[in-house]
Amino acid sequence: MKRRNFIFDIFSVGLMSSITTRLKANNLNFSPMVRSISTWKTTEANFIAGSMLDKGIDALEAAVTGVAIEEENPKNTTVGFGGAPDRTGKVTLDACVMNHLGDCGSVVAVENIVNVAKLAKDVMEKTPHVMLAGKGAEEFAISEGYKKINLLTESSKKEWEKWLENEEYKPLINIENHDTIGMLCLDKNNNISGACTTSGLAYKMKGRVGDSPIIGSGLFIDNKIGGAVATGLGEEVVKTVGSFLVVELMRQGNSPQDACEIAVKRIVSSNSQKNKFQVAYIAMNKNGEVGSYSIEPGFSYMDYVNGKNKEIITESAF
Numbered sequence: 001m002k003r004r005n006f007i008f009d010i011f012s013v014g015l016m017s018s019i020t021t022r023l024k025a026n027n028l029n030f031s032p033m034v035r036s037i038s039t040w041k042t043t044e045a046n047f048i049a050g051s052m053l054d055k056g057i058d059a060l061e062a063a064v065t066g067v068a069i070e071e072e073n074p075k076n077t078t079v080g081f082g083g084a085p086d087r088t089g090k091v092t093l094d095a096c097v098m099n100h101l102g103d104c105g106s107v108v109a110v111e112n113i114v115n116v117a118k119l120a121k122d123v124m125e126k127t128p129h130v131m132l133a134g135k136g137a138e139e140f141a142i143s144e145g146y147k148k149i150n151l152l153t154e155s156s157k158k159e160w161e162k163w164l165e166n167e168e169y170k171p172l173i174n175i176e177n178h179d180t181i182g183m184l185c186l187d188k189n190n191n192i193s194g195a196c197t198t199s200g201l202a203y204k205m206k207g208r209v210g211d212s213p214i215i216g217s218g219l220f221i222d223n224k225i226g227g228a229v230a231t232g233l234g235e236e237v238v239k240t241v242g243s244f245l246v247v248e249l250m251r252q253g254n255s256p257q258d259a260c261e262i263a264v265k266r267i268v269s270s271n272s273q274k275n276k277f278q279v280a281y282i283a284m285n286k287n288g289e290v291g292s293y294s295i296e297p298g299f300s301y302m303d304y305v306n307g308k309n310k311e312i313i314t315e316s317a318f
């Protein structure tokens with residue numbers, strides 16, 4: 001059975017009507033609009049998440065299932081299986097999740113486990129902690145029944161071996177060549193949750209961790225206001241606690257679009273050189289309005305709303 005059919009089958013009938021009945025019974029007053037947005041051209045991942053939301057599935061479940069598509073995609077060299085390794089040849093993954101209650105979970109520098117966003121959700125739900133790192137995270141995954149898998153594909157290995165010939169590490173990221181997936185979902189209960197998952201920068205130093213698993217940097221949700229996720233050069237996102245900043249800017253009354261622009265310009269104002277690096281944010285507020293902005297051109301995101309899944313090209317500072 002094809003993966004997509006399989007997922008549709010699991011949702012089967014009935015969920016939506018039971019949610020509607022519950023809402024009517026509780027006399028809740030909100031729009032049942034659903035929306036899912038995700039960084040880069042992550043078409044199928046966003047479609048799966050959006051379809052789940054349409055079926056009445058909870059925002060966090062939708063986000064974690066959606067990003068798993070990229071974690072399992074060997075062609076995406078910035079996420080999960082097939083991710084580019086660090087300079088010692090090890091693929092190490094970072095991920096985090098945050099839900100509408102303000103709960104969060106995160107895993108950093110995890111080896112041999114593919115679905116690290118789900119693992120971050122398990123850390124949140126099944127442990128007394130928020131973050132697990134390295135071997136501890138891997139051992140927790142194994143104890144939860146995750147399979148141990150070598151994440152280095154033949155093609156990523158070949159690329160890395162080519163890189164070893166010069167061992168030239170350029171902290172300048174190729175702005176067209178990274179596909180970390182960060183996703184924000186708004187469900188039928190008007191709750192926002194999000195997930196972010198990455199293998200980080202190709203040929204990073206052993207032990208390097210970027211923004212993606214850091215709550216407030218790679219991802220932040222405040223269910224009263226909205227949520228934001230970041231992609232790009234994590235070091236620069238961390239310096240401004242970027243996703244938290246975007247949400248705080250929305251709290252002050254800015255639209256998601258303006259909030260992303262202000263947060264990007266805060267980074268640009270202390271790094272004036274064009275083509276130095278890429279950082280991009282996507283954001284969504286409680287009304288389901290969305291926005292996005294990047295430093296350099298070339299960034300796009302996926303937007304699922306009203307049953308349609310479209311790629312949106314983002315405006316940039318340069």
Ligand code: SD4
Binds near residue numbers: 078180211235
């Ligand atoms: C990191 N922010 O590890 C990630 C990289 C990224 O698309 O977004 N790549 O710094």
